[in-house]
Amino acid sequence: MSENSLAIRKFSDLANPTRFLALAARVLPWFAGLTVLLFAVGLYLSFTTEGDYQQGETVRIMYVHVPAAWLSMMCYSVMALSALGTLVWRHPLADVAARAAAPIGASFTFLALVTGSLWGKPMWGTWWVWDARLTSVFVLFLMYLGLMALNRAMDEPGKAAKVSAVLILVGFVNIPIIKFSVEWWNTLHQPASVLRLGGSAIDPEFLRPLLVMAVAFTMLFFTLHIAAMRNEIWRRRVTSMRRQAARSAGREA
């Protein structure tokens, strides 16, 4: 119980943007260094392991494609958690987190779509098919862009925060529906093979670089996310300082 409340206090301590900035400044170099290291190992493994006996060299696209696709979903989950933080706990940094995560999530989704398309051309013989997985990821991409457009359309961050939090949550309950509806509608993409009951279906030869790359992508996400949150806080401070300067200049005139 006391441990729990200590954790909550630690978490609400972060509500102070200055504390968060101090923490970000301390953590960011380590995160960035770890990301570079993991990517170096992951990419080395990706390019030195054997190619698949059927897919040949194109199997290496998977080492980028699969982590990017995972991250595209994890990023939306982070946004949904932040939306809950905005609406339920009114955590002041939650909306900064949600706002900073949207472009990153959109980038990962775009990366997943592009790499999947590059893999699809030699393997399926076409750049794009209207398959369940592809369609729902594309819809996810559209939702990221819509949220970014909404954030840009509102100039007042406080109001935009709550409203886009509502939309993020509605989108979050809708994502499973979209996923299952398109799955019943049409499907070609292979089913999940890494995480499933009865052990992984992937040969360890491919699994090792894949897992390293997945961890590397996750670290990349956290590095970018913390940096983007820091930039957002700074941006807001600059805006309010400019407003204050304009106000005092108006008073003097």
Added chain:
Amino acid sequence: MAKHSGGTRMISLFLRDLKLSMRAGGGALIGVLFFMTVVAVVPFAVGPDLNLLSRIGPAILWIGALLASLLGLDRLFQAEREDGSLDLMLMQETPLVLTVLVKCLAHWTATGLPLVIAAPLLGLFMNMNEVAIGATMLTLLVGTPAITFIGATGAAVAVTLPRGGLLVSILVLPLAIPVLIFGVSAAYAAVQDPAPFLPPLLILIAITLFFAVIGPLAAALALRSASD
């Protein structure tokens, strides 16, 4: 006013919204006109091949109805916000969720129901047979309310924006994809023999009921946070 029960108040709100959208400047029938125009444009694009048109007919009707019901959505709360009655609705004792639900129902009656009624006529233009027309009409009847309920969320989110119309469509369309999928697949299942008609229709009804809960809840939440 205090003597009126919640039920009569909701009914009077329903009738008020219905009258407002039916009168001049309400723009309820513009949706139907847009629906007819979209469907009329399709043969120019794909060619006047009647066999092709009858095959893609249900899908075209669904797309037309989807776009037409998006058309008036941004006005769902905008007029109330402009004349200040939205603030009165926020201060009422009746839960805001209920008010939003009633407003959605009135909006659907004014803009969605005419689409359903116009669908058979357009089905004839698309050379669809009776079964396909009936099935499309039925799926539109149970499916279009879902679009209104989802759209209420989008409309509430964009209510503070001066020109939120296009943004509402962008935000709402991805969320409406399941409705489109099951609406169209139920309509096709009625025509093509092996596919059963009932399961997709039931799923479509379930989606509508689901969004009848989620949509007004989220819209009420967004309206509250946009007002203060």
